[in-house]
Amino acid sequence: MRIDGKALADATLGTLAQEVLHPTLAVILVGDNPESLAYIRQKQKATERLGGHFIFEHLPASTSQKELDARVAMYNSDPAVHGLIVQRPIAGGLTATVVPAKDIDGFETNSPFEVPIAMAIFTILKQIFMLSSPRRRGSAFIGEYQNRFPVKPGMTFVDWLRSQRVTIVGRGETAGKPIAAAFAKQQCATSIISSQTPNPKEIMKTADILISCVGKRGIVTPDAVKPGAIIISVGLSRDADGKLHGDYDEHAIADSAGAYTPTPGGVGPVNIACLMQNLVHAAKIT
DSSP states (O other): OBOOHHHHHHHHHHHHHTTOOOOEEEEEEESOOHHHHHHHHHHHHHHHHTTOEEEEEEEOTTOOHHHHHHHHHHHHTOTTOOEEEEOSSOGGGOOOOOOGGGOTTOOSTTOSSOOHHHHHHHHHHHHHHHHHSTTOOSOHHHHHHHHHSOOOTTOOHHHHHHTSOEEEEOOOTTTHHHHHHHHHHTTOOEEEEOTTOSSHHHHHTTOSEEEEOSOOTTSSOGGGSOTTOEEEEOOOEEOTTOOEEOSSOHHHHTTTOSEEOOSSSSHHHHHHHHHHHHHHHHHHHO
16 A cells, blocks of 8 residues: 555645744755755745745855854854754765754754654654554545554554564664664664664564665565565665655565555655644744
8 A cells, every 4th residue: 555645744734834933944055965955945845835934055065164164053043043954964074063942853962853754754654553543434445554454442553653563774864763763762672774784684574664764776675575564665766867766666565565655755745744843843932
């Protein structure tokens, strides 16, 4: 079953737009990474959909640490800016520290915000849980979820998560690591697969929920998917024609997976919507 991330994101953004807060988001990009530029355009579109103001500062790859620090300090101290992002990866190995109250990416140690990509994973899983709940009746679509992912009466979302075998492929700073931390926070037993993990397919095949964060097509193959499992691709890559792909061939795993996210239209839109949730919250507390 294909998970429609765009529909989930549209519902979230529609609710946020009703807040009428007109938040301001500033994004700094160092260098000309095309993937970063594409991602920033999505953030701009979502911010403007909320009636917010978007500031984009595009700095050259030759920018020094001192110059970047000065720009970050300016936005950190500007009360009109509610959220600040220094787009990663930062060219030249530079670093940046955003004040916690504006760190809507959730990367800083004392940030009050959850990392949006982890929020997106939980949003998708919560949707599956809700549609699978015995309290939800009345449509063939919901009935199909209930048949694939049975939920016991009285079971909470966290109870259900803890009953699942969760495997995360990849442990990068911006995806695998924060997602694993989010599951650990909920006391969910989670297996982490890295490039050094022996027999990764054998571990994948035990997963009820398999989340791949590598960014390489074919990392998850059909023979590594447990029948009926929930498969989520966070990782993205482009082929020679510029077409986006996830970490698996959707057509190849569609029959064996109980549910899966497509690329594009899966995790990406939900990730942006969760970032906007943080932006709106930041506007409320600053």
